[in-house]
Amino acid sequence: MAGRERLLVIGGDAAGMSAASQARRRRGPGDLDITVLERGHFASYSACGIPYYVGGVVDDAEELIARTPAEFRDRGIDLRLCTEATEIDLGGARVRVRDVDGGAETWEPYDQLMIATGAVPTRPELPGADAGGVHGVQVLDDGIGIRRVLEREKPRRAVVVGGGYIGLEMAEAMVTRGLDVAIVDGAEQPMSTLDPDMGALVADAVRGIGVDLHLGDRVEGFETGPDGRVAAVRAGGRTLPADLVILGLGVRPGSDLARAAGIETGPTSGIVTDRRMRTRTERVWAAGDCVETRHLVSGLPVAIALGTHANKQGRVAGINLGGGYATYPGVVGTAVSKICHVEVARTGLNEREAAAAGFDALSVVVESTTRAGYHPGATPMKTKLIAERRSGRLLGGQIVGEENAAKRIDGLAIALWNRMTVEEMTGLDLGYAPPFSPVWDPVLVAARKAAELVEEDMRRSP
């Protein structure tokens, strides 16, 4: 390598810090200078842990922080907090940087640029959406802000807008804190990444913990009180009083900075990269929630904001930046969540996604138990599989159950990764003992049922 290079990383969370760490492991400070620009007050934290901090399951925000800035500095990574990148100048190979507190601007040069600018939360463009008391849940600062409000202002009624993973996890956190909680979602079911039949099970569970669930109700606006703070949410013709509003409307790739510089983005609005996490622009890399990746079942580009992807992509970018070779093949769309005692998981394509991707699919739902039926602690769980007609190729799976149900999704995810058919899956040698599974694991029961359906379907229309 000719001379000392400078790696500039924009964004100091999962993707950015993983890239920086991996690059540093392979190239010492004498060979590679690494500077990370992070606009927030924290770096390298678990954004997925925010609902647990808000709900008080996790005591201290510090616990969510994997490594402190000092630890990174000790490893020769110059992590600068409260430092925002405002412009990328590709021609000049430099980034304009603003001190968030002081406002001073400078230009930072780079030899290699890593973009890890994360996701941007969707905010409804509605009157009152920016009022006090309306909170997004995106960065750790948001979580700290919400918890401070909960502890100091003792709000009684919360409305959560959006019934996806974050919305439900935040609703649970508010219930834990003793608030009356309503969820408003424009869809007919919570967790729209599930099929409606499985989503209905989640809806039952959410109502079961006392949440007032308004489905099919689009938010029309936010009413404010005399103090200018939010007082109610208008949705579906109703007015839901609220001392606190949580926005959980999902996110989009935070690719604006890259796009403004002329770096290619794709149909999802995420930055386009190759499997080594290189953008289409020389010397510019990207990873995490700001990029789009390949869905290995549909073959389509997708943007899925999830810490586990960001970490993996960042690691791959860092290995390559460090002179090694690594690739990130894509995702199969796995997600798990827990709402009180109910565990939910999904992977691959749901029925709607399978149809959209051009698959002729069939599906089965089986009810089983998490342990041998006679073993204490056995609880019912439902497993849904979606398979391609004729070939029997597994296309997706969904699980709703209780303790020890959801992580079985990993088996389905690995089966998808390897393009297994449901018929092949019936032979899988999964772990069996009464405290862990019935003699036919729920995954196997579902695979059997799906394989039988594929066979019957072929007989009916050969």
Place this chain on the structure above:
Amino acid sequence: MAGRERLLVIGGDAAGMSAASQARRRRGPGDLDITVLERGHFASYSACGIPYYVGGVVDDAEELIARTPAEFRDRGIDLRLCTEATEIDLGGARVRVRDVDGGAETWEPYDQLMIATGAVPTRPELPGADAGGVHGVQVLDDGIGIRRVLEREKPRRAVVVGGGYIGLEMAEAMVTRGLDVAIVDGAEQPMSTLDPDMGALVADAVRGIGVDLHLGDRVEGFETGPDGRVAAVRAGGRTLPADLVILGLGVRPGSDLARAAGIETGPTSGIVTDRRMRTRTERVWAAGDCVETRHLVSGLPVAIALGTHANKQGRVAGINLGGGYATYPGVVGTAVSKICHVEVARTGLNEREAAAAGFDALSVVVESTTRAGYHPGATPMKTKLIAERRSGRLLGGQIVGEENAAKRIDGLAIALWNRMTVEEMTGLDLGYAPPFSPVWDPVLVAARKAAELVEEDMRRSP
């Protein structure tokens, strides 16, 4: 099919009843007569549940029975209990049958014969091994007998001979019942299907629940008291007092009946079948603990007595007997177990097995947690992976941890099934949320570490 056929099934547990049920689903009573001969008092029960019945975790032996004889009869399956097959006459296509209680003998003809004679427990050929108070744990009758002794005779001291899965599960059951328990095993570690380093963790856990663990001590004999019942176990020069002895020395395929008839058995002494579960003899099928199967990683024949394999093999045989088409490809050697709070799992080849199968292997052990470190209930777990040098192909995995640790073995089993490399595995899209996993699932952490080791190893010796 010309005329009505008769399927005769020898053995009415997992493999036999699965075969009978599947055959019946596809061929009605007018087409296929199905008779099952079972020498015990019970059919279709969970042998794996016996330790939980003995320990009182399961109240009633009936709970272990999946289907009653009456239920089978209602489905047109003539299940005959206490009926022992004593000879197979291949030339005459008939089986000699003895009424276990009455002693009367008859010959039963067959068109198709299904052998599902299970496993035979290893009994030490030592003085006193047949004394009263020395119990095997093979069939439900054994479990019922042991529990009766525990409840009526209130023994104080139990010695378990053999530290495999059954031995440990029975030891836990005895501890639960308040007995002083010792385990004697000739090996240097319990659970010899684990590598010594992982087995040592299990040994610690077993000692932790108060079991007196004697490793490397071969049993030399059993001492009896004046009443002729067992009074002590002699092992490694010591004398361990015992009111009750449990034999958990493993099993071998119960293939004697088949072998005597001239049906081919293999190097494991299990009956040889093809992938459709047909023996090398016309019209004779076999499934379950009495057969040998293929280990999909080593390629070698193995005999693994486990209800989940028996059920799958029986199902495959039954589909084929019913006129359908199904195959059983083999196993990857997955097993899970729980000893009090400690969960143990293994799949594939351990270090010794990998070497014996001709693989040049390396291994890694990583320590991780079952949930995000900051999430309550996160407990430490150790994951070991064994991979082939250079290719990086996964060869096996072992897990020792607490709640929610062991079933992660399924992911490794499916990776093995699909011949994944540890490098490929680093990209796997596994379910992540703080209550379920750290952002890098333990399986991924182990895969990363193994992939790094494979890479370093290649650099050192290119």
